[in-house]
Amino acid sequence: MCLAIPAEVVAITDDKQTATVSLEGVRKDISLALLTDVEPGDFVLIHVGYALNKISPDEAARTLALMAELEEVSS
Amino acid sequence: MIAEGRIVIDLSRNGDVRLTSNRGADVARLLVGRDPREALDLLPRLFSLCGHAHVAAARVAVQEDVTEAEAHADTSRVLAETAREHLLRILTGWRVEGAGFELPSPPVMGLVKNMQAAVGDPAEERQVSALLAGYLETHVFGISPAAFLKLRDLAEFTNWLDGGPTLAKAYLCQIVAHGWQGLGAVSTQFLPALSGAQLQALMAEPSFTLRPEWHGQPHETGPLARQSRHPVVAALLELHGAGLMSRLVARLVDLAKIPTQMTTGESPVRGQPGVGVVETARGRLVHAARQEHGQLKDYQILAPTEWNFHPEGVAVQALAGLHAVTGRAEGAQALIEAIDPCVAFEVRAA
Numbered sequence: 001m002c003l004a005i006p007a008e009v010v011a012i013t014d015d016k017q018t019a020t021v022s023l024e025g026v027r028k029d030i031s032l033a034l035l036t037d038v039e040p041g042d043f044v045l046i047h048v049g050y051a052l053n054k055i056s057p058d059e060a061a062r063t064l065a066l067m068a069e070l071e072e073v074s075s
Numbered sequence: 076m077i078a079e080g081r082i083v084i085d086l087s088r089n090g091d092v093r094l095t096s097n098r099g100a101d102v103a104r105l106l107v108g109r110d111p112r113e114a115l116d117l118l119p120r121l122f123s124l125c126g127h128a129h130v131a132a133a134r135v136a137v138q139e140d141v142t143e144a145e146a147h148a149d150t151s152r153v154l155a156e157t158a159r160e161h162l163l164r165i166l167t168g169w170r171v172e173g174a175g176f177e178l179p180s181p182p183v184m185g186l187v188k189n190m191q192a193a194v195g196d197p198a199e200e201r202q203v204s205a206l207l208a209g210y211l212e213t214h215v216f217g218i219s220p221a222a223f224l225k226l227r228d229l230a231e232f233t234n235w236l237d238g239g240p241t242l243a244k245a246y247l248c249q250i251v252a253h254g255w256q257g258l259g260a261v262s263t264q265f266l267p268a269l270s271g272a273q274l275q276a277l278m279a280e281p282s283f284t285l286r287p288e289w290h291g292q293p294h295e296t297g298p299l300a301r302q303s304r305h306p307v308v309a310a311l312l313e314l315h316g317a318g319l320m321s322r323l324v325a326r327l328v329d330l331a332k333i334p335t336q337m338t339t340g341e342s343p344v345r346g347q348p349g350v351g352v353v354e355t356a357r358g359r360l361v362h363a364a365r366q367e368h369g370q371l372k373d374y375q376i377l378a379p380t381e382w383n384f385h386p387e388g389v390a391v392q393a394l395a396g397l398h399a400v401t402g403r404a405e406g407a408q409a410l411i412e413a414i415d416p417c418v419a420f421e422v423r424a425a
Contacts (some may be wrong), residue, residue: 013123034167070100
């Protein structure tokens with residue numbers, strides 16, 4: 001099942017097609033083909049290399065806290 | 076670090092297929108010990124693809140007094156989510172060589188939010204359904220989804236395919252040009268409609284949710300299982316078997332039905348207290364719960380991907396049939412996307 005893991009956008013290419021995101025400190029490039037109006041500093045949910053949704057920093061923080069809890073019960 | 080689910084498929088030279096599935100973290104464990112209402116609040120934040128389907132399944136399983144309004148809202152959101160998932164698979168996976176089809180993504184990405192805002196107002200819900208039907212007509216079918224559903228046989232289907240181009244038609248034509256209509260055809264067994272009591276008994280078995288079997292066999296769930304009786308899908312199954320073309324067209328049929336389902340309220344959600352079942356874009360999702368003194372004592376989630384990507388399931392069988400196919404890695408990619416796992420996957424061909 002695909003978990004909704006939030007990632008912070010740290011950089012965007014000039015053509016606005018690709019973003020570099022930081023996911024728990026690990027950077028990776030993802031496609032912005034499915035989203036508009038994404039800026040550095042935004043949080044997005046990613047799935048198989050695509051940004052799917054933009055979410056608020058508060059929502060991202062709550063989800064990340066939930067993920068940390070999930071990590072704890074799963075280990 | 077939270078592990079996202081991931082499937083790795085190794086294709087060896089001698090035709091063997093080995094599937095390794097890392098499912099990631101077990102969300103059901105996070106729900107145990109919680110108040111059922113709290114579980115319903117948490118679920119949409121945990122899943123990026125099928126959050127509403129998870130909520131709908133959980134509501135049936137854990138909430139005793141589901142109101143008509145709640146059931147209707149769940150149905151509407153799940154249908155919008157299913158349409159979005161089908162369209163996302165088409166937008167990101169149906170690649171056509173040398174042709175620049177650009178499907179606008181904002182109407183797809185906004186579909187679930189628009190439905191969420193419309194729920195409870197019949198006129199607005201009809202508007203969301205009409206907008207979806209219009210998008211499908213312009214960008215996917217080239218005719219109205221209702222007209223697509225009325226195609227009755229292979230002659231009418233071929234006529235449709237030859238008509239003015241859309242991304243979906245161009246992709247299907249590409250499959251025909253490759254001679255891949257029967258790619259990965261298998262003798263598949265569709266998962267039958269199991270009763271709530273049958274599901275509860277199965278879900279209580281250890282490791283059922285990791286490696287589900289019915290009568291000792293993995294079964295297939297998803298668009299092909301749901302739409303195998305549509306005349307065009309049935310004719311394709313007869314001619315090419317349960318291979319690539321039958322799967323792709325079954326997804327289109329599933330998608331074409333959604334605007335009407337949105338207005339008739341035909342629901343993909345069912346179940347009984349203790350077990351909730353939702354037909355999602357990728358197949359049947361099941362939640363099973365046991366409560367004691369207002370707390371969840373036990374919780375299990377069975378995702379459709381576990382049936383379809385079972386180590387001996389339909390995906391592995393289909394891929395085993397690609398041994399002698401030219402362009403085996405590309406064919407494997409197309410087949411896996413057609414069966415549609417809900418997690419990332421990687422194909423490694425020796």
